[in-house]
Amino acid sequence: MFRKILIANRGEIAVRVLRACKEMGIRTVAVFSEVDRKALHTRYADEAYCIGPAPARESYLVIDKIIDVAKRTGAEAIHPGYGFLAENPLFADRCEKEKIKLIGPSAYAMRAMGSKTVARKTVQAAGVPVVPGTVEPIATEAEVLRVAKEIGLPVMLKATAGGGGKGMRLVREESELSSSLRMAKSEAKSAFSDDSVYIEKYIENPxxxxxxxxxxxxxxxxxxxxxxxxxxxxxxxxxxxxxxxxxxxxxxxxxxxxxxxxxxxxxxxxxxxxxxxxxxxxxxxxxxxxxxxxxxxxxxxxxxxxxxxxxxxxxxxxxxxxxxxxxxxxxxxxxxxxxxxxxxxxxxxxxxxxxxxxxxxxxxxxxxxxxxxxxxxxxxxxxxxxxxxxxxxxxxxxxxxxxxxxxxxxxxxxxxxxxxxxxxxxxxxxxxxxxxxxxxxxxxxxxxEEARELANEEVALVTAAIQVFTGERKRAVAQQPGEAAGPVSMWKYSTRPGIRKIG
Missing domain, CATH: 3.30.470.20 (ATP-grasp fold, B domain)
Structure with missing residues (x-):
C-alpha cells in the first residue's frame, strides 16, 4: 500500500480523498493556488504546497508543477479527483514516465473513452448499444445534411472531446444544420482546443x-x-x-x-x-x-x-x-x-x-x-x-x-x-x-414556478388593494360627525361625496 499520496485537486473532492487516505493510514500532500492558501483541503492535509496563481491554467492544470511537488515530497501516487487533470491522458503518460502511480485508468483507456467517437466505436465492437449516429467526426455541412436525413431529425451535434453540455447543439429543422454546426465547432474549439464534432439521433424525453x-x-x-x-x-x-x-x-x-x-x-x-x-x-x-x-x-x-x-x-x-x-x-x-x-x-x-x-x-x-x-x-x-x-x-x-x-x-x-x-x-x-x-x-x-409566482403576485395585488380600500373606508367613516356607534357598512359609505373610489 502507498505510504504517501498527493491530491491534485481542491475543494470538496480533495477533502473527500484526504479523509479516505487518513482512514487508511496514508500520509497526504495537498497542492493549492495562491487564492486557496486558506482552503480547507490545505489545512486538512499533512503537507501543502503552493503551485501558482489563482487561474487553474497557471496552477492546478500545470502538469510540471504537480509532478515536481510529488517528486520533492516522495509521494508515490497522485489522486486527481475529478475535473482539472483527472481525464488528461498526457498527465497519465507523464505520471507513468516519472514512475508515479496515477490513481485512475491508463492513458490508453482515457484516450479510448475520452473521445466520444472512439468510445462509440469501441463499445459498439463490444456489442454495446449506442444511439444511432456517426462513429467518426463530421467535417462538412454536406455530410451533416446527409447523416441527418439518414437517421432523421431531430439530431444532436456534439463535441468529440466534450462534456458538461459544451459544444452541443440540438437541431430540429434542416435549415438550422449549417449554423448549428458552425456554433458547435466554435464552442468545442474554445472549450477543448478541438473543434471536431459528431452527430447522433436525438432521443426525445430521455x-x-x-x-x-x-x-x-x-x-x-x-x-x-x-x-x-x-x-x-x-x-x-x-x-x-x-x-x-x-x-x-x-x-x-x-x-x-x-x-x-x-x-x-x-x-x-x-x-x-x-x-x-x-x-x-x-x-x-x-x-x-x-x-x-x-x-x-x-x-x-x-x-x-x-x-x-x-x-x-x-x-x-x-x-x-x-x-x-x-x-x-x-x-x-x-x-x-x-x-x-x-x-x-x-x-x-x-x-x-x-x-x-x-x-x-x-x-x-x-x-x-x-x-x-x-x-x-x-x-x-x-x-x-x-x-x-x-x-x-x-x-x-x-x-x-x-x-x-x-x-x-x-x-x-x-x-x-x-x-x-x-x-x-x-x-x-x-x-x-x-x-x-x-x-x-x-x-x-x-x-x-413562473405560473406559481404569477398566481402569488395576483393574490398579493388583490390583498393589497383590499387592505387599502378597507383602511380608507374606516378612516372616512371615523371622520363622519354624529354617526351612531355600531357596525360599519362599506357599501353605505363607498359612494358618499368626498370619499375616493378605488378601481
Missing part, C-alpha cells in the same frame, strides 16, 4: 441513467448498480439519486453487464461510469464513459456501503477488488443535491464571496461533502460548489423527507445559494412521483 463500475489490474470487474441523473440544468446534473425509479431488476442486470463489457474492452482500471440514455420504452443506449470518480459517487456509496475512493486506492496499489458482484446490494434510497454559491433568482449567476456564517445539517441519514467553513472566501476562479448534500432513507419517500429537513436546516450567509431552488424541487409533484426526464428543469419545473 432519462439519464448511469452505471458505476470498478475494475482492477487482475481483470476483475463489478458494477455498483445505477444512479438516476435526469434532473439537469443546461446539461449539468443538479440532483442525483439511487436507485432509479424506472430501472427494473432485469434492466439493472442488463445495463450492468453492458457497462462491464465496455470497461473490459479497454482493460479499465479503477472507478469509472458508463452513462446511458433511456427512452420511454426503457430501451437504453450508451452515451459516454467517464474515466474518473464522479461528482455524484456519494449516492452510490450510501446505498451499497462501498467506499469507492478506498477501492480506487487499493486497486492502484495492485490489490484485487475487495468485493464480488454477488456482494453488491442496494439498501434503501439516497438523493444528492449539489449546493452552489449561485443566485437562482438571477439565472443561477455565480455568487463568490465570504461565507459569513455556516450551519451544516446533520441527523440520521444525512451526509454533507464540503470544502467550506465559516469565514472562507469562495473565489471567482473555480466551480462555485459549496457542498454535496446527501440524504438516505429506507425508501424514496423517506429520503425525500430527510432531504427536505436537511435543506431547511442548512444555513449559509454571505453568499446566495441554490438551497431554495432544491427545496422547491423536492416539493415538486413531478419529482415526488418520479415522473421526469432530462427536460424537467427547463420545460416543467421553471414553467410551473
Amino acid at each position: 432519462r439519464h441513467v448511469e452505471i458505476q463500475l470498478l475494475g482492477d489490474q487482475h481483470g476483475n470487474y463489478v458494477h455498483l448498480c445505477e444512479r438516476e441523473c435526469s434532473i439537469q440544468r443546461r446539461h449539468q446534473k443538479v440532483v442525483e439519486e439511487s436507485p432509479s425509479v424506472i430501472v427494473t431488476p432485469e434492466m439493472r442486470t442488463a445495463m450492468g453487464k453492458v457497462a462491464i463489457e465496455a470497461a473490459r474492452a479497454v482493460k479499465y482500471e479503477g472507478a469509472g461510469t458508463c452513462e446511458f440514455l433511456v427512452d420511454s420504452k426503457r430501451n437504453f443506449y450508451f452515451l459516454e464513459m467517464n474515466t474518473r470518480l464522479q461528482v455524484e459517487h456519494p449516492v452510490t456509496e450510501m446505498v451499497t456501503g462501498v467506499d469507492i475512493v478506498k477501492e480506487q486506492i487499493r486497486v492502484a496499489a495492485g490489490e484485487k477488488l475487495s468485493i464480488r458482484q454477488e456482494d453488491v446490494k442496494q439498501t434503501g434510497h439516497a438523493i444528492e443535491c449539489r449546493v452552489y454559491a449561485e443566485d437562482p433568482e438571477r439565472n443561477f449567476m455565480p455568487c463568490p464571496g465570504v461565507v459569513t456564517s455556516l450551519r451544516v445539517p446533520g441527523g440520521p441519514g444525512v451526509r454533507d461533502d464540503s470544502g467550506m467553513y465559516e469565514g472562507f472566501e469562495i473565489p471567482i476562479y473555480y466551480d462555485p460548489i459549496i457542498s454535496k448534500l446527501v440524504a438516505w432513507g429506507k425508501d424514496r419517500t423517506e429520503a425525500i423527507a430527510r432531504m427536505k429537513r436537511a435543506l431547511a436546516e442548512y444555513v449559509v450567509t454571505g453568499v446566495k445559494t441554490t438551497i431554495p431552488f432544491h427545496i422547491r424541487v423536492m416539493n415538486n409533484r413531478h419529482f415526488i412521483s418520479g415522473n421526469f426526464d432530462t427536460d424537467f428543469i427547463d420545460k416543467v419545473f421553471f414553467r410551473e
Whole structure:
C-alpha cells in the first residue's frame, strides 16, 4: 500500500480523498493556488504546497508543477479527483514516465473513452448499444445534411472531446444544420482546443441513467448498480439519486453487464461510469464513459456501503477488488443535491464571496461533502460548489423527507445559494412521483414556478388593494360627525361625496 499520496485537486473532492487516505493510514500532500492558501483541503492535509496563481491554467492544470511537488515530497501516487487533470491522458503518460502511480485508468483507456467517437466505436465492437449516429467526426455541412436525413431529425451535434453540455447543439429543422454546426465547432474549439464534432439521433424525453463500475489490474470487474441523473440544468446534473425509479431488476442486470463489457474492452482500471440514455420504452443506449470518480459517487456509496475512493486506492496499489458482484446490494434510497454559491433568482449567476456564517445539517441519514467553513472566501476562479448534500432513507419517500429537513436546516450567509431552488424541487409533484426526464428543469419545473409566482403576485395585488380600500373606508367613516356607534357598512359609505373610489 502507498505510504504517501498527493491530491491534485481542491475543494470538496480533495477533502473527500484526504479523509479516505487518513482512514487508511496514508500520509497526504495537498497542492493549492495562491487564492486557496486558506482552503480547507490545505489545512486538512499533512503537507501543502503552493503551485501558482489563482487561474487553474497557471496552477492546478500545470502538469510540471504537480509532478515536481510529488517528486520533492516522495509521494508515490497522485489522486486527481475529478475535473482539472483527472481525464488528461498526457498527465497519465507523464505520471507513468516519472514512475508515479496515477490513481485512475491508463492513458490508453482515457484516450479510448475520452473521445466520444472512439468510445462509440469501441463499445459498439463490444456489442454495446449506442444511439444511432456517426462513429467518426463530421467535417462538412454536406455530410451533416446527409447523416441527418439518414437517421432523421431531430439530431444532436456534439463535441468529440466534450462534456458538461459544451459544444452541443440540438437541431430540429434542416435549415438550422449549417449554423448549428458552425456554433458547435466554435464552442468545442474554445472549450477543448478541438473543434471536431459528431452527430447522433436525438432521443426525445430521455432519462439519464448511469452505471458505476470498478475494475482492477487482475481483470476483475463489478458494477455498483445505477444512479438516476435526469434532473439537469443546461446539461449539468443538479440532483442525483439511487436507485432509479424506472430501472427494473432485469434492466439493472442488463445495463450492468453492458457497462462491464465496455470497461473490459479497454482493460479499465479503477472507478469509472458508463452513462446511458433511456427512452420511454426503457430501451437504453450508451452515451459516454467517464474515466474518473464522479461528482455524484456519494449516492452510490450510501446505498451499497462501498467506499469507492478506498477501492480506487487499493486497486492502484495492485490489490484485487475487495468485493464480488454477488456482494453488491442496494439498501434503501439516497438523493444528492449539489449546493452552489449561485443566485437562482438571477439565472443561477455565480455568487463568490465570504461565507459569513455556516450551519451544516446533520441527523440520521444525512451526509454533507464540503470544502467550506465559516469565514472562507469562495473565489471567482473555480466551480462555485459549496457542498454535496446527501440524504438516505429506507425508501424514496423517506429520503425525500430527510432531504427536505436537511435543506431547511442548512444555513449559509454571505453568499446566495441554490438551497431554495432544491427545496422547491423536492416539493415538486413531478419529482415526488418520479415522473421526469432530462427536460424537467427547463420545460416543467421553471414553467410551473413562473405560473406559481404569477398566481402569488395576483393574490398579493388583490390583498393589497383590499387592505387599502378597507383602511380608507374606516378612516372616512371615523371622520363622519354624529354617526351612531355600531357596525360599519362599506357599501353605505363607498359612494358618499368626498370619499375616493378605488378601481
